[in-house]
Amino acid sequence: MSDFVARARDVLKARAAPDARKAAAEFVAQAQRDVAFQLEACVHCGLCAEACHFYLVTRDPRHTPVHKLRPLRKAYRRARGPFAALARALGLAPPAPDAAELEQWSELLYDSCNLCGRCTLVCPMGIDIAGLVRRAREGMAAAGFAPADLYKASERALDTGSPIGVRWPALRRQIELQEQETGLRIPVDVEGADYMVILSAIEVIGFPAVIGALARIFRQAVVSWTIPSAGFEATNIGVQIGSRDIAAALLERVVDAAERLKVKSVISPECGHAYTALRWEGPNLLGRSLPFKVVQITELLDQLVREGRLRLRGKDARRLAFHDPCQLVRRGGLTEEPGRVMDTVSENAVRMPAQGAANFCCGGGGGVSAIHRAEKLRFAAFELKKRQVEQAGAEALVTACANCRNVLEEAIDERGMTLPVLGLTELVAQYLEPEPAEAKP
Amino acid sequence: MSAAELLDFARGPALWFSLGVLIAGSLWRVFAIWRLGARVDLSEPRSRRLAAGALRGIFARMLIRKEFRNSRNLGSFNAYVYHVGLAFIVFGYLPHIRFVERLTGITWPALPGWVMYLAAGPTVVGLLIALLERLGDPVRRLLSGFDDYFSWLVTFLPLLTGMAAVNEATAASGAPLFPLPVAIHLLSVELLFLWLPFGKLGHAFLVFFSRGLTGAALQRKGAAI
Numbered sequence: 149m150s151d152f153v154a155r156a157r158d159v160l161k162a163r164a165a166p167d168a169r170k171a172a173a174e175f176v177a178q179a180q181r182d183v184a185f186q187l188e189a190c191v192h193c194g195l196c197a198e199a200c201h202f203y204l205v206t207r208d209p210r211h212t213p214v215h216k217l218r219p220l221r222k223a224y225r226r227a228r229g230p231f232a233a234l235a236r237a238l239g240l241a242p243p244a245p246d247a248a249e250l251e252q253w254s255e256l257l258y259d260s261c262n263l264c265g266r267c268t269l270v271c272p273m274g275i276d277i278a279g280l281v282r283r284a285r286e287g288m289a290a291a292g293f294a295p296a297d298l299y300k301a302s303e304r305a306l307d308t309g310s311p312i313g314v315r316w317p318a319l320r321r322q323i324e325l326q327e328q329e330t331g332l333r334i335p336v337d338v339e340g341a342d343y344m345v346i347l348s349a350i351e352v353i354g355f356p357a358v359i360g361a362l363a364r365i366f367r368q369a370v371v372s373w374t375i376p377s378a379g380f381e382a383t384n385i386g387v388q389i390g391s392r393d394i395a396a397a398l399l400e401r402v403v404d405a406a407e408r409l410k411v412k413s414v415i416s417p418e419c420g421h422a423y424t425a426l427r428w429e430g431p432n433l434l435g436r437s438l439p440f441k442v443v444q445i446t447e448l449l450d451q452l453v454r455e456g457r458l459r460l461r462g463k464d465a466r467r468l469a470f471h472d473p474c475q476l477v478r479r480g481g482l483t484e485e486p487g488r489v490m491d492t493v494s495e496n497a498v499r500m501p502a503q504g505a506a507n508f509c510c511g512g513g514g515g516v517s518a519i520h521r522a523e524k525l526r527f528a529a530f531e532l533k534k535r536q537v538e539q540a541g542a543e544a545l546v547t548a549c550a551n552c553r554n555v556l557e558e559a560i561d562e563r564g565m566t567l568p569v570l571g572l573t574e575l576v577a578q579y580l581e582p583e584p585a586e587a588k589p
Numbered sequence: 590m591s592a593a594e595l596l597d598f599a600r601g602p603a604l605w606f607s608l609g610v611l612i613a614g615s616l617w618r619v620f621a622i623w624r625l626g627a628r629v630d631l632s633e634p635r636s637r638r639l640a641a642g643a644l645r646g647i648f649a650r651m652l653i654r655k656e657f658r659n660s661r662n663l664g665s666f667n668a669y670v671y672h673v674g675l676a677f678i679v680f681g682y683l684p685h686i687r688f689v690e691r692l693t694g695i696t697w698p699a700l701p702g703w704v705m706y707l708a709a710g711p712t713v714v715g716l717l718i719a720l721l722e723r724l725g726d727p728v729r730r731l732l733s734g735f736d737d738y739f740s741w742l743v744t745f746l747p748l749l750t751g752m753a754a755v756n757e758a759t760a761a762s763g764a765p766l767f768p769l770p771v772a773i774h775l776l777s778v779e780l781l782f783l784w785l786p787f788g789k790l791g792h793a794f795l796v797f798f799s800r801g802l803t804g805a806a807l808q809r810k811g812a813a814i
Contacts, residue, residue: 182802184622189799191792192737194728195665199657209727230621231787269813270657272665273792274650274800276807428810431631441633481635481811505813506656 152400152434155393156306156386159290163299166292168247174287175223175245183283184228186275187221190214196267196277201508201529202260213267213277216256219245220284250293257284258295259522263388263421263514264474269506278479285390295519298389305398309378311385311518314349316377322352323375326360334363337409338374343443344411345375346382346402348419350550358418358550361577365449368580369457373415379405382417384425388515395425396433402426406440413441415448418571420475420513420549427480444476446548449576450485453492459581463495468570469542470497471533471556472507473549486548489572493579494546500536508532510547512555530559537567544568546575592769599775607779614786615794622798635811645814646804647797667718674712678705678748709752716745736788743781744790750774 162170179187196213197203203211222242226232235241245253265278288294301311308315323334335341343366351358359375366373379401386395406414416423425433427442452458470490476482483505490497500507510533511517511526533556537545545567547553556569590598636642653665679685681700690696720741723729754770785791807814 179625181623181625181627182806184625185795185798185802188618188622189792189795191789192723192729192732193665193668194726194732195653195657197728198659203728207727209731212728212732215732228625230618268803269654272650272653272668273796274646274803276803279806428632431633432628435631437631437633479810479812481807483811483813502656506654 150400152393152397153306156397159391159393160299160303162290162292163296166247168245168250168291171250171287171291171293172223172244174290175220175284176227178283178286179224179228183280184224186280187224189273190275191273193272195270195272199266199270201532202525205528205531210256211260216261217280217284219250219253220280220287250288254288254293254295257281257288259516259519259525261514262474262509262511262516264509265479266506269478282390286392289389289391294389297519298385298515301385301518302389302394305385309401310349310381311383312349314352319352319380322356323359326356326363330360330363332363332367334359335374337377339409341374341409342372342412343415344406344409345373345415345417346380347417348383348422348550349381350554351417354554355550355571358571358573361574364577364580365458368459368583369452374409376405376409382419382422384422387421387425387429392433395429399425399430399433403434403438411440413443416442416444418445418548418550418573420473420551423480424475444482445573446476446482446485446489449489449573453489460492460579461581462579463493464575465495466543467496467498467541468494468544468546469500469537469540471510471545471547471552472504473547473552474509474513476548478505486572489576490546493575498540498542500540508536510552510555511559512551517551517555527559527562534563544570546570546572548572592772596768596772599772603776603779607782611782611785618786618791634809636808639805639808642808642814643801643805646800649814650800667715671712671715671719674708674715677708678712681705713748739784740788740790743784746777747774747781750777
């Protein structure tokens with residue numbers, strides 16, 4: 149068992165005995181220069197509330213993003229602020245957060261925050277509020293105050309490799325079905341491939357056609373690729389619960405697979421937070437640079453289209469709107485790529501209001517879709533997305549995140565609406581010019 | 590103590606003490622945060638133009654992104670009114686320029702008197718609206734504490750006492766005819782100096798660090814700033 153796994157198991161034990169002092173100590177440990185400058189700069193203008201879909205649909209002031217940071221701020225001000233010693237000596241320091249407060253804030257830091265970063269974008273002081281919520285979750289998770297559902301999903305991920313228990317036999321079966329469907333061989337554990345594809349559990353179980361779509365796209369573009377039989381799970385519940393130890397333990401499996409297969413690049417699939425976990429947090433979690441490139445599938449599709457390696461035939465005539473996954477677009481920097489790929493397959497792409505960096509989250513990001521008690525709230529938040537869809541007159545949504553897709557489908561169903569939600573990779577594969585072998589009856 | 594003696598006190602020991610606290614407190618606040626250190630980011634940057642990102646962060650956040658401009662954000666437009674108004678009054682009013690000149694030898698042209706009168710009205714109203722919003726809006730009320738209300742008070746007092754100290758002869762020559770109102774005005778400014786490094790008014794300098802750090806981090810990812 150690696151050090152990461154051992155420490156991750158310790159985090160899981162915290163749930164049995166939540167400890168407010170441990171949370172406060174972790175909050176303080178998180179308060180380095182960037183966090184401290186941001187906590188100190190807040191002027192309490194409340195503008196972040198107007199960016200948060202949970203506040204906008206409930207008008208509950210507790211859902212104001214910066215308010216969610218109160219325990220982190222209190223612990224920092226008490227122990228590490230520039231005038232902490234003076235404040236403590238004068239009896240003016242805020243009290244350390246206690247267990248009751250942290251139990252209450254568990255709902256605010258998890259159920260009502262998708263880490264979507266819309267608040268970050270609006271803050272006139274430039275405070276990365278979503279980034280600070282992610283830091284605050286470190287204290288909550290380490291001390292036993294994260295939602296029980298996320299601890300359970302973390303435990304499953306550590307035990308089986310996947311937060312919903314998807315193991316290799318399940319993926320192997322899906323691969324076999326896709327091979328039958330496409331007539332193509334899907335390479336597994338090929339050493340020295342250029343690209344290693346990892347998948348999210350939701351894709352494997354809910355949208356397995358994406359595997360066949362990748363096979364067709366990569367055959368036409370002549371891309372050397374493989375899927376690993378171990379370390380294939382892209383989902384990283386550790387990033388969502390906010391535990392660097394759990395995140396590192398899960399990430400280590402992917403990195404081990406890439407190193408074992410000696411691939412040049414790892415393709416992060418249609419999953420927003422998986423990209424954040426591997427591309428931006430990964431090297432920092434593991435404490436070393438990754439010996440391969442991390443490429444998000446949308447980025448690669450865009451590259452293949454621009455290099456003329458994909459021959460596309462026809463376009464979708466429906467009014468398609470792209471739902472921007474927050475962790476790819478707003479937080480991940482893939483602002484142009486999805487739109488360019490959409491244009492190659494869509495004749496009537498329509499833009500939702502605030503499309504792009506300021507788009508509304510699906511409501512399920514940041515682990516919220518895995519928290520059962522948060523379901524009502526995330527369905528409520530969908531109201532804003534629904535209005536955007538209606539304003540754009542979209543006949544179908546397209547996205548590049550399986551979690552967004554799943555969450556949107558659930559919310560659409562809950563509202564009794566009829567609105568297909570498509571995956572971008574599958575859409576591209578659908579409009580590929582048939583290869584000679586495929587064209588034969 | 591006579592009015593003249595009070596003015597001497599306000600212009601002398603009180604001024605130097607408050608300026609000392611302002612400068613030392615502000616420097617300490619920045620230094621104490623800076624020394625907390627930062628993690629080295631090991632992820633491969635999409636852009637290495639971090640200084641450009643920091644500058645973009647500092648300047649771009651002066652304006653609200655168009656996607657977030659709506660009638661509910663009226664309070665933020667009010668903030669422009671009183672920030673700009675205060676800047677006009679502090680840096681454009683002749684007696685203030687003379688005051689700085691006496692201390693540092695640095696001077697610059699003053700704005701016409703009518704500009705001052707035009708600036709003072711909206712600034713006072715803007716600050717009053719800011720207070721009413723803080724008291725009346727559930728979000729701001731929830732976020733607010735002693736720091737918010739005291740910071741408002743120490744910002745508003747110099748404006749109020751300054752208006753009381755203004756008269757035509759003073760404005761024209763820069764020399765006070767009535768020492769008591771000027772002494773009270775100076776003392777209220779010194780109260781502001783004494784509080785600024787400790788509370789939220791520190792955003793006057795902290796904003797550059799906060800915006801800059803976030804701007805650089807987002808630029809690193811190639812994300813929208």
